[in-house]
Amino acid sequence: MSGIFDFIGSIIKIAIYAAIILAVMALFGYNQLRALSEAVKAAFSNIGVTARKQVSLTNQLIEAVKGYADTEKFVHLKISDDISAANIAQIQQQSHSMVSAINGLAQRYPDLKSSQQYNTLMEAIYNVENDLERQRERFNEAARAYNTKRTSIPHVFYAAALGFRNAPYLELHNDEPQDMGMLNTMNNDDGERVKQMLGAVGSQTATVLRTVSNKAVEHGKVAMTAAQTRMKQQQVMEYSYLDQDRNPQGPVSLDALLQLQAEGKVTTETPVMPLGGRVWAPLGTVINPGPAS
Structure with a gap:
């Protein structure tokens, strides 16, 4: 009986x-994924800052060429406060078109082409474009590190449940719409998701413990019933036994054997055999049988 309860314990x-x-792994994994996702977020934010700088410089260039012919077609660029990959790609296209048009205008007006303000702004725009490309590469590297960690074991089993979606790779000169995936929900606080997941783990653990406890009670009842049934059978069953001279005696009931033991006429080593049986066994094995298999 004790062996069964030890096993269940x-x-x-x-x-x-x-x-x-599991809870420790989830917490540790959450911190890792959170740090990597914040790196992706920071890299994208830097791209947004540089894109706004590009818009500002391009608009300054438009102001600088006012007064020349055909400048009425130059419209100031605008950028949304809610920066996105589509916004950045659109800014890139509009800025390139505007700068190319103004550069063509400068070819017709030598004084504009030689203007210090014009050349300073053109160089600044060129540098910003290079910065934007470098920042795009850094963003994609951060996204690669995040995606690699997210899809590795054991993070792949709970990353989606915690709200860590796949991070896209940014292409500035791609005409097709880009699904920014995780970045669209980057500002969400997913701490509540961790609480929910840990709550679910706790609930599942409690369910497992209840199930195991119920099984323990069930097995205990079965073992107790089996023991009681065996005891009743032994009490009803009659046994032969060998006396001190090794002569068969009986048959007698188990209660009678216990009485003989109390009187010192038999011991736990006295051979006994149930009526109809063929094998002698010590009385002790009948009184205290081993666990039922």
Whole structure:
């Protein structure tokens, strides 16, 4: 009986340890994914800052060429406060078109082409475009590191549940719409998701413990019933036994054998055999049988 309960107790301990390990892994993994996702967010934010600088410089260039012929077609660029990949790609196209048109205008007006303000703005725009490309590469590297960690074991099992979506790779000169995936929900606080997940783990652990406990009670009842049934059978069953001279005696009931033991006429080593049986066994094995298999 004690062996069964020891086994069930071991199962309960394993379930508790497994729940603790899972919770620790989830918390540690969350911190790693959160740090990498923040790096992606920061890289994209830097791109937005540089894109706004590009818009500002391009608009300054438009102001600088006012007064020359055909400048009424030059319209100031605008950028949305809610920066996105589509906004940045659109800014790139509009800025390139505007700068190319103004450069063509400068070819017709030598004084504009030689203007210090014009050349300073053109150089600044060129440098900003190079900065934007470098920042795009840094963003894609941060996205690659994040995606690699997100899809590795064990993070792949709970990343989606915590709201960590796949990070896209940014292409500034891509005419096709880009699904920015995780970046669209980057500002969301997913701490509540962690609480929900840990709550679910706790609930599942409690369910496992309840199930194991119910099984323990069920097995205990079965073992107790089996023991009681065997005891009743032994009490009803009659046994032959060998006396001190090794002569068969009986048959007698188990109660009678216990009385003889109390009187010192038999011991736990006295051979006994149930009526109709063929094998002698010590009385002790009948009184205290081992666990039922």
